Amino acid sequence: MPWSRRLRRLHPTDVIMGIVGASVIAVVLYGSYETLRSGRYDGTDWFSFLVAGLTQGSIYALIALGYTLVYGILRMINFAHGEIFTAGAMTTFYLATWLSGKGWLTADRLGSAAGARVLGTIVLLIVFSALISSIVAVVLERVAYRPLRGAPRLIPLITAIGASFFLQYTLRGLYGSGIRPYPDVSVLNRELTFGGGYSIAMDEVVVIGSAFVLMLALVAFVQGTRTGMAMRAVAEDRQAAALMGIDVDRTIATTFAVGGALAGAAGVLYALLFRQTQFFMGFIPGLKAFTAAVLGGIGNIPGAMLGGLFLGIAESIGPFLFLEGLGIPSPNQLKDAIAFTMLVLVLIFRPTGILGERVSKRA
């Protein structure tokens, strides 16, 4: 299309948005330039920011997968997904405390037999939490979402918001409103050091490693099993899948179970990293994971993984990289604002996300 016609078709709002977008980019670039020029942080600092971001991001990615799986199959945002994450983490707290009391989480070093037991215990905690979260997710789907198939789109969304609050405050009622400190796995506090001052904490290695394994398992499940194939078929076209003899309700329940399991696993990893649980711990990570899912293109599995990692890194590096350069005091307070600004910008400028090709106009 010739430029003149393109220009004439340009709507005033597009111009305004273009200016907004350009100014955001300019501010980010200017802030980054100022920070880098000042030389406040050296390579090891940036490396540790990056690793912290990757760790946080892999947790986001696990939660984001749940959003994406459900969205892919039902075209609905499961607003209560953050609470499914909390349910797993908070319930597992009791198992973790009990096992920690038996000494299963203590070891001098990871290489020993005791160290192997610590890792085994962590796997056990992840499996248990995944199980609890899966159950909550399936019950939620059965009770609140299944009767609403085919209802106008606003209705399931409002139901999901209601379910989110219900679950959050049920957890508060059941387990109390206080912060519960997760047992300290001291062996994970050690650091793997490389030359030149670069190092990674063991808990970060464990979180990134587990998340990686879980994501591989998910891809294998979705691509390699019959159930996974059924899930893809239902996501593609529910009616046609039903005609091919796929039990749609069961497939949807499985999707919720899988998404819930990933969220539960993420809950344990989150708790290991931050060493505490509380009833509203899942709300903000849930929102951010949703951001991640949108970033990567919602409904798209690799997209959710990528979006999660990207968001984690942006959140961890961003405040120091460009906010500090702008002379903003205590930039880390604005970490959440970065995530939400990214959400808003992506939804406005590229609602299909980084990898999303499926344009769902009604979304």
Added chain:
Amino acid sequence: MSALLERGAARVGLRRGLIGGAVVLLVSLVGMVEAFAKRSIVHELLGPLGAGLPIQLLDLGQVAWIGAVLLSGFAAARELLDHGEDRPPAGPALLAGGITGAVAGAMPALLVLLGTRFDLAEVFDKARPQLYALLSWGLVERGTPSGVDAFLATILMCVLAGVVGAAVHLMPPAHRKALGVGVLTVLVMGTIQDLLQKIDFVERTAWLSGLYDALYTREGMEPLGAALLLAAASGLHLVAPGIRAARERRRGDADAAGDYGDAPPSARERTMRWLGLGGIALLLIWFPFGFGKVPADVMDLVGIYILMGLGLNIVVGFAGLLDLGYVAFFAIGAYTVGILTTTDPDVGLQFGWSLWQALPLVVLFTIVAGVILGVPVLKTHGDYLAIITLGFGEIIRILAISDALKPFMGGAQGITLIPKPFDLPEIPMPFAGNPSEALIGRLNPGIQQEIYFPILFAVIAAAYVSWRLRHSRFGRAWMALREDENIAEAMGINLVSTKLLAFATGAVFAGIGGALFAAKLGSIYPSSFGLLVSINVLVLIIVGGMGSIPGVFVGALAIVGLPELLREFEDFRLLLYGAVLVVMMLKRPEGLWPAAIVQRELQRESDATVLP
């Protein structure tokens, strides 16, 4: 025997019992039973008959858990209905009710059995001896393990409740409904005892306080009063078919008037409507004087939420744009007033304005904010719109709390020392000491009630504006937009200006609400502007009925007013909101007072939906 088991009574009972038992466990373990037990409804339920029995009074906690079993029994009986039947066969229904009760009762009974032997409080915060005592009718004392008697007593009571619930379904539908209304009346009247106590004019008027004393003891209602109230309410409901018939007739007329349901009212109806409105207006003006400070305070809050509800109703209800960041405008209104009027030398702009000088700027800023937040989201729809607006709301809150804007907005410490809107001296009361004082009390604008009238005025103005907008060209454009954006655009509706107008109008209402909120409290903190406010407003318009203006009032009274008055609910407020949202969406998506169009549309859609 086989006749008893017909229609799968045992299976139905088992299933309903499991569900009911799960509900009982849930309300017990989240602490509702214990917290609600503090509110007694009927004192000495069985009168002298119950002297030796453990049940001394009926409290709300018992209502919560026994009520769940009762309703499960009722539902079990209903499940046995064949198509087109009113009443299930008696034998299987009662059996199903009994099984439901037994299964449901076994769960709390087991909880008591386990809880008195092991320390469940390690995991479950509310699993305390007090709870076990309540669940076993006081048979379990603190610290003593429960015996077989407590176990059986719990189950027995639940079987009884299940059977009673099923038996209720055996009554003719008209009687059943009347009984339901009666029981509900007693429950409500018992629950609001405290509230009645707080009303000034009840205390001041001799016959009302006499009635109060006759109906209530210090804790709960008199059993006789409760029985009379139940009989009166049920009876009234039974003998009121005339009223109902009239209502049916009117509804029939409305349907006959065509698809729009907006038939012009007759002259008589119009007079009645104006008389009704005038009566309500007088009542509202009299309210702070007659009801006293506490109810007036609650009404202030309800009024602010009505303002926001009316605004969000335009955005969500009329235009169908789900906005989860609505609190942003509320915050902008409050902070504008705070920054411009505060007398605190450390924050704000030191303008030293009054609320009235700041108000035009509030309107201006919120319009600008509505447009600024509106422009970027013009192209997003549905779920994405909801999430974007949610993001905006969070960004505003994070900015307000951050140190970056601290000298301006006060950071986490907020803005204090916001002056009162009026600086009036106490007016000497011309009526003092004569009989009219009972009716009016002391007119005293020097106290907090002063903000009541600006709020009342704003609510009336907002309701009028949104009512006029609803029937204007813009209102029709919004509704076209809600139904189908593409078709609306094809019909020549300018999407940009229509959407932006919805956002801006909604924003102004919320901004004025925020301004009045700041003036009422005299100090604002970022924590008052969280996502919860957006959710509260959304819940209230959904409960009232999306797109319905009277629905906003009903919703605000139910969602904001009631919990303010019933303090026991405070801890469970959001839990119940969540449950209310889910249940409303499942059972009654059109709300309590639906807009005519939405109701028809939802019914049509549910008829037309074919599940794959």
